[in-house]
Amino acid sequence: MLLQEIAPYKYHNEYQPYAAREEDLFLGYRDGCVLAWDRDGEIALPTVGEYLSGEAHYLQAAMSTGVSSYSTETGSAPLAQCDKPFRYLFSIDEQRFFTLDEGKEAEEFGPYTPKTMRYLRVTKPLHLAYAAAVGYQLHTWYKRTRFCGSCGRPLIHAESERMMRCPGCGEMFFPQICPSVIVAVRDGERILLTKYSPAHFPKSTHNPKATYALVAGYIETGETPEQCVRREVMEEVGLHVKNLIPWKNQPWPFSSSLLFGFFCDLDGDDRITLQEDELAVAEWVRRTDMEDRSADISLTSNMMEAFRLGKDPK
Ligand SMILES: [Zn+2]
Structure with missing residues (x-):
């Protein structure tokens, strides 16, 4: 069995500018790991809704204990991420997967803790391990592809395909393979x-x-x-x-x-x-x-x- 052999599930990587919904699955990455829950050797991924409410609880707890770095005035990480946070990646069958935009690092919450890429090689089910691995590649690419290599301007997302475009010189950047x-x-x-x-x-x-x-x-x-x-x-x-x-x-x-x-x-x-x-x-x-x-x-x-x-x- 190879990583990509996920049949009967089917991988759809056609680019779609979908907005995230609560029920979509969330692929969050932190320090080269994916946020996941290991339930008896099986990987579980959070939904977008769980991630948002998990962050809300985290934020509330931080504020009630007076940790000022998470106050609304500073506009620090969790709030900034909630502003316009998600980027559609791909679907497997009808299930859509999202990650944080611009390769931002995700906050761990609840039972979802960082799991290494090596963990993905031994866990089940294969289609979710595969999704977390492919999401990692895109997360890494988005993180590294924020400025134009020719003129240095910030890049913008192309509308009709998975590509980053320079609004200054027109240079195009596609996912690295x-x-x-x-x-x-x-x-x-x-x-x-x-x-x-x-x-x-x-x-x-x-x-x-x-x-x-x-x-x-x-x-x-x-x-x-x-x-x-x-x-x-x-x-x-x-x-x-x-x-x-x-x-x-x-x-x-x-x-x-x-x-x-x-x-x-x-x-x-x-x-x-x-x-x-x-x-x-x-x-x-x-x-x-x-x-x-x-x-x-x-x-x-x-x-x-x-x-x-x-x-x-x-
Ligand atoms: Zn440029």
Whole structure:
């Protein structure tokens, strides 16, 4: 099962300038986490109405205890957010999802506390985890896309599509999607597995229990996915590869990526030269020694499982 495989639910990302209603679901983000309630291993998201009333209670409590930073005169965070706060993101079936405009950080309230992006990889139901992940990508993009990179003016929302426009010079900014490759290098009954160096990750996405990964990297300017595969394998582990076979692909909202999976075979010498600023470990692992990764919803795990079970393309 991959993150995006949410059938029978259907994801609708057509841009619509909807206004938020009480019953719509709210995706609030804070410090790289999503506000959610874990109920026996299942994720629950607040409605817009709950978020507003939760904030109202919070505000009332703060005011009654005389905390002046939340008084109505200062116009501080919660009130400013209530002014014109919500931005429509997408729907899943008929359910609409909203976030705070301009990538603003949300206040936690009631049972809804910050949950990490890694939590979204293990929780259920999948369609809500997927929504929270895709919402995170858009939240991040809105947060980073507030001023024109050409002339520095504040950007405005385009009316008919998901795009930020500069009212000064007319420059257009679309949601960032970074194409990348995930590469399973095989040598007969062995597969090349890696572990990232801790320094490689931004703090918010760092996984303290580093697990095995595959060679991976962003496609660079002027490069095809296949050229990227050969370059990344050479850079990360110093190996030549042949027989490139495209596998599945996957949107990976946690890093704003679109991943293209490839299987390929070692060509020549199997001696690994590790790129130490990116990888901590790279080693050949026999098919029979691989761990079960069937519970993970990433393309990397999907490819490792395919190899472990002998279902990789020949
Ligand atoms: Zn501009």
